[in-house]
Amino acid sequence: MTVRSRAAVVHQRGGSFTFEDVEIDNPRPDEVLVRIIACGICHTDIAARDGLLGMEFPAVFGHEGAGVVEIVGTEVAGIRPGDKVVLSFSSCGECSSCAGGHPAHCVAFDELNFGDARIDGTSTIWTAKGEPVGGCFFGQSSLADNALTRERNLIPVDDADDDELALLASLGCGIQAGAGTVLNELRPQPNESLVVFGAGTVGLAAIMAARLAGAAPIVAVDIVSLRLELARELGATFVINGLKEDVGARLREIVGDVDHAVETTGLSRVIDQATRSIGPRGNASLLGISTDEVAISPKSPGPHQRVFYSVAGDSDPQRFIPFLIRCHKEGKFPFDKLIREYPASEINTAVKDSLDGVTIKPVLRF
Numbered sequence: 001m002t003v004r005s006r007a008a009v010v011h012q013r014g015g016s017f018t019f020e021d022v023e024i025d026n027p028r029p030d031e032v033l034v035r036i037i038a039c040g041i042c043h044t045d046i047a048a049r050d051g052l053l054g055m056e057f058p059a060v061f062g063h064e065g066a067g068v069v070e071i072v073g074t075e076v077a078g079i080r081p082g083d084k085v086v087l088s089f090s091s092c093g094e095c096s097s098c099a100g101g102h103p104a105h106c107v108a109f110d111e112l113n114f115g116d117a118r119i120d121g122t123s124t125i126w127t128a129k130g131e132p133v134g135g136c137f138f139g140q141s142s143l144a145d146n147a148l149t150r151e152r153n154l155i156p157v158d159d160a161d162d163d164e165l166a167l168l169a170s171l172g173c174g175i176q177a178g179a180g181t182v183l184n185e186l187r188p189q190p191n192e193s194l195v196v197f198g199a200g201t202v203g204l205a206a207i208m209a210a211r212l213a214g215a216a217p218i219v220a221v222d223i224v225s226l227r228l229e230l231a232r233e234l235g236a237t238f239v240i241n242g243l244k245e246d247v248g249a250r251l252r253e254i255v256g257d258v259d260h261a262v263e264t265t266g267l268s269r270v271i272d273q274a275t276r277s278i279g280p281r282g283n284a285s286l287l288g289i290s291t292d293e294v295a296i297s298p299k300s301p302g303p304h305q306r307v308f309y310s311v312a313g314d315s316d317p318q319r320f321i322p323f324l325i326r327c328h329k330e331g332k333f334p335f336d337k338l339i340r341e342y343p344a345s346e347i348n349t350a351v352k353d354s355l356d357g358v359t360i361k362p363v364l365r366f
């Protein structure tokens with residue numbers, strides 16, 4: 001049995017998102033079907049569309065969904081039809097990383113989030129003619145009216161109405177990653193310096209989190225003045241425009257040796273800049289999707305420096321997303337300032353605006 005749905009299908013590498021009818025499997029015993037109310041667009045969706053993640057086409061992407069539970073499988077215990085939920089990434093729930101509260105480091109992370117299909121290889125989405133479509137993107141493929149997922153992907157948000165679900169959708173990936181790398185991984189102490197390279201969704205979330213942690217100074221580096229203005233509003237105490245200023249010289253002037261660097265662009269020259277900026281005991285977290293070769297010199301990182309790739313900010317969505325929602329309600333994490341809503345039909349405009357830097361975080365309303 002399948003459920004007829006409308007989904008944003010990408011037919012070829014670099015192609016546009018086209019809404020068309022698809023059939024989605026009814027939930028297996030451990031699965032849940034969610035009616036999607038809103039879905040954020042993240043740069044990872046665009047990277048997947050462009051073939052950089054090795055996905056098969058045609059495919060349905062989308063990994064920042066929020067909506068209402070429609071159907072639950074017979075083994076699903078903690079979620080019921082009608083529950084309002086935010087969707088996040090997939091993890092197995094059984095490996096030592098999952099058991100230890102670090103699902104972003106799940107041994108099955110790649111298969112569960114980038115596998116095109118269920119872990120047993122079966123497809124979840126089909127064309128009207130019955131041909132398989134790549135699904136299970138981040139365990140959800142939520143750029144669609146309905147998403148088939150599992151209980152572990154779902155964070156209940158009890159009393160949220162549709163507008164709140166549209167706001168909370170964006171917490172599932174980029175915002176969680178940026179805030180998580182600061183609060184879960186770098187853990188700046190009050191008055192330790194933190195520099196963010198790239199003030200998009202991930203970078204701005206890192207800035208808000210740095211302010212929460214009491215880091216100082218907080219510096220944002222970008223080349224788009226609009227983003228730098230927003231960075232200042234959200235907590236950056238200094239901003240540097242890389243097109244107009246010598247970033248290294250300015251950082252030495254403002255901060256000296258940087259305690260914590262957050263690199264979100266994935267560009268090798270910026271990664272180089274970020275890793276060189278940190279002091280002898282500094283940390284650099286790399287979050288950008290990179291297809292560049294990155295060379296690290298024999299002297300860098302030094303013996304007491306830490307340079308690492310961050311996956312989802314080492315967040316456990318079940319705990320971290322409710323924490324971010326509480327911080328937002330208390331006015332300490334104003335991530336709503338990043339968001340612009342679009343009707344789902346304007347998906348390709350939303351993607352373009354995101355790439356052009358006109359919109360930080362597009363969210364589609366279904």
Ligand SMILES: [Zn+2]
Binds near residue numbers: 092093096107
């Ligand atoms: Zn696991």
Ligand SMILES: [Zn+2]
Binds near residue numbers: 042044045
């Ligand atoms: Zn993402």
